[in-house]
Each structure stands twice: as C-alpha cells, then as structure tokens.
Amino acid sequence: MQRKSMFLAVISMVAVVMFMAGCAGMTAKPTEKNFKAPTVTLSHVEVQTYWGWWFFSNKIKPAKGKAGNYGAPLDLAFIFEITNPNDFPVKMEKFQFTVGFEDFDVNTVLSNEAMWIPAGKTNQIRFHSIQDARQTQLSLLVTGGLKLKESGKSFWDMLEKWWTQIPDFSFPVHVRGGSAIFKADGVMKSVSFNYTFP
C-alpha cells in the first residue's frame, strides 16, 4: 500500500511539474505589435497531370455520353512555402490568388481551409489550379477579349500555345493579387503576394 501511495505521489508530482513547465514555455500573448507577418513564397509550379491538347465541339458525335464543347483539362500545382517568424503558432485561414498566363488571367484559386503553422517553422502547401480549354476560352474572352482583339491574336492560338508548351514552361505563369489571412489569438494579419514562374 505504501509503495502504491509513493507511486501515486511521484506521478502527481511529475504531472504538476510537466504542467508548470508547459505553462513556463508559453509565450507572450499575440498582439498587433508583436505579431510579425508570415511570409508566403512560391517554391515552384508543376503540371500535376497532363492530358495534352484537344478540343471537341458539340458537333462531334462521341463514342459514349453526350456531345458538348469539351477541352483538355489542365491541372497545375502551385507549391508555396509559408514561414511563421513568430514565437507562437499562427493559423492560416484563407489563401487566394489569380493565375495568369502571360498577360491574361485564367483562373482564381480560393481556399478557406485552416492550417496551423508552428512557431518559427515553415510549412509547404500545394494548391491546384484546374481548368479545361473550353472554360479558359470563355474566361479569356470575357476578361481579356478586347485586349486579345487589339493584339490581333486568336484565342485558339493562345490556348494551343499554353496547352502544348506548359510542360516546358516556355511562357510566364503568374501568381497575381495573392492574399493570405493569418490569425493568432484573435489578432489578424493579411499578406499579399505576386510571383512569376519560371
């Protein structure tokens, strides 16, 4: 019985010591003043999956399924590094950026998934930008149609170039108007970023 009591007393002591040590390790409360903005860096861009270049109009009879205006999908992965320079963990609540091919915006990536970044550490995160050639054709026309017209280029030429040359990244892929929202204990920091790859 005495041994058991001793054992329980030691365990209690250890628990109390660990609890106190944990408290001692706690850092100052995040404030507007001490919250340093995390950094967002584009590591690289990958073609996640490649389906080549093709487009079928709705006049083509498919072997299966319904006819439609279908273009090759393009799945690009953007790998970012997010560094937390603070000595407390921060939560990233929102991440967003627009993807541009040359002078034209072709997609906007939105993410509202939360991610914690430990104090003083760097996390890597992969965001997918997925679109098909049909979608991009429409987007290109409604967001950059007049610019395209003035440049004398056809949207087919642009799409074919982008879809066939993307494995080599022979044209600039832009990350524009990027913003990430970080929070720590109710204090918020927003970070804006722009990159060009390669």
Added chain:
Amino acid sequence: MKQKQQWFKYVALFFIPALVLGVSAGVFAAEVKIGALNDVTGATSDVGKDYALGIAEAIQYVNDNGGVNGKPIKLYQFDYGYRIPEALTKYKLFKRLGAVAVLGWGTGDTEALSPTITKDKMPYVSASYSAHLTNPKKTPFNLFAATDYSTNARAAITAWFDTRWKKHPDYGKRKPKFVCSYHFAHPYCSAPIKAIKDQAQILGFEIGPDQNVSLVAIDAKSQVLAMKDYGADLVWHGNTTMSVSATVRDAFSLGLKADHIVNCWGFDENLPRLAGKAAEGVMGAPRCAFFGEDVKNMDKVVEYAKKYNPGVPLEKRLTHTVGAWANVMALWEAMNRADKAGDLTGEGILKKGFETLRNYDVGLGVAPLTYTPTDHRISGTVSIYEIKNGKFHVVERVDLKSRWPEKWEKEWLGW
C-alpha cells in the same frame, strides 16, 4: 493514507476532464456551414470573380461581428466555371457537409437546382436575380437581396422614356423603336425578355427584331448594323460587361444613334473603362451602389476589401462586391432571426428569418428588403443610373409598385 488516495482522486477528477475539454474545445465549437458557388473561370468570370471576393469578405465581416448569435460561419466556396453539372455536383457536396444555406450564382444553375432545393428546403440566395425565382408558390426557397432583372428592366425602359424620349423631337409624333441585344441561349440573358417587351408595349414602343450577341462576343458589328437598319432608338443589353462593352463600342463606331440600357451584370465600373467614350450616356439598373459610393455600410465593404484582399487594388473592385455583401447581409439577418427562434433549419431560415423581414435596411444602395410568404420581390423601387464623364449618376428612382399598382400586385409576379 485514505486521505492521500482521496486527494489523488480529486486531482484526477479535475485534470482529466479539463485536459479532454481543453483539447476538444475547438472540435465542439458550433459552426454554421454555408456553401458558395462562384464563377471565377467561366463565361461570367468578368463579373463573377469580384462577386466571389465580396462573398468571402462579407463572411469574414459576419464572423468578426459574432457570426450567427455567437456561432461562426464556415464557408465552403467553390468555382464551378459556370457549368451546370459542376454546380449540381457541388450542391450535393454542400448537403453532405451539412450546409444550412447556399450562396449561389448564375441563372442557369439556380433555376436548374430550384426543384431540388425546394425538396431539400435549402435556402438558396443567388446572384441570379431572375424574376422566375420570386414567386414563393413555385420557388419558395429561392431568394436574393436585389430587385429582380424584370423589375430592373421595366424600370430602366421607363426611366429612359421619362428622361430621354419625352425630350426627343419625335416625341408624340411616332413610337420609339426598341430592340433587345443578348445571348439567346443563356437563361440569365433571356430571363427578363418577356417583361421588358411587355413594358415596352405599355409605354407604346415599337419592338424590333432581337439581336443574338454571344456572352463572349468581342465583335458585334453585324448585330449593330441590323439595329441600325431597323432605326432603333433604344437598345436593351442583357449580357455581361465585356460583351456589352464590345457591342456599345461597335455601335459608337458604326454610328448607331440609339441610346443603351443595360442589365446589372453588364453595367459596372469596367464598362466606361472598356468602352470609353462609347459608354457616355449609357443607362442601367445596378441593383446596388457602386464600389466606394457614399452610402450606408460602404465603409465596411471597402475596409474588408483592403483588409482581406490587399493584393487586389481598390480601383479594380466593382459593384458586384457590393451585391455580394447585400446577399450575405440578408442571409445573416435571416439566420440570426431563425436562430433566436430556435430554428436554424432551412425552413426556419425561410419562415422565421427571410419572410419576417419588412423594409429591412442593409444599406449599400439596396432597396429596403421585404419578403412575404406570397412575394419574394424585395421592392418595386429601382434606382436608374447613367454614365456621365465616365462616372455613374442616379437619373431617376422609378417606383413601379406605385405607378402600376394593379399590375405589380396581380400580373407581374414571377416573370
């Protein structure tokens, strides 16, 4: 010894639940889940991207201000590229995730989803302002915080008649000639056609042949020449900004003498930027204030745009951000009311939320909101603007409800 054992038990009783509750507090925090469908890559991305930014910023504002009676909103926001099958797929995801309401986008997908959301009792607050969605007998769970396309079109053509045609040298001598320019195959563009032609007849217009202009048109010369051959005095445009600006530019360069009135998704800050001089005098019903305009609650819209999307310059933001805020503010109030009544369900949000709003003022240049169990048109008063020196100015506030009370009450609901 017994005392020591007792002491240990008390310690364990205190620490273990504290530890468990501490770790899992985040897990148990109540969240209100909302789905959002947006077009940032498809045929309406010229206006859809700005609206999508506005939705996210407005939800941040709601969460910063207590969420739904203390419960934060978890937003699931997706791009569906203006493709109806994608919208249907994402809607199924929202249901699986336990969303209590959806902030939707286009007319095609909103009308396609309408029977499903009615069956599911899912409040669906869309950026489609189609009048087809305003009759609760047919579409009880479809809502939006704006005057509908048909009401806007009726008001715009009436304002043109009042302010321009009455000053025309031919006023009283002949009928004004009117044509519609829009993408026939798109439900958004064609939704108010029946209503605007009806209004044209009420006002004594002669109606010419419709012109099919693609939603992604960057050249509309042949259609403009057809309008010119007809001798149009007024053209209604039902497309989005890029296509409307291409048409207005071609009309200017080809010497079409007609005036232009535009539906809300083609009448934004980009129109004078893209169409330049050709946009001078163009009239429209933007359904809410322009970005940065001096109206109630605009300070919050601008503050959150700066705060949450610092990478997007303010001068590139549009009235569609404001429209997104209006929808979120209306849904927020409806959810707060339903929650206070202890019924934060789809039916609760509709019956104890939206349908209890009477002249509820969200500011933002939106007409005060009233939804009744028999009528989801928020108001019969529409502000009509025109572009002067590249800026937007109110030319007339048309009160359709007072001007044609019987038609408003008995004829015009739902189309």
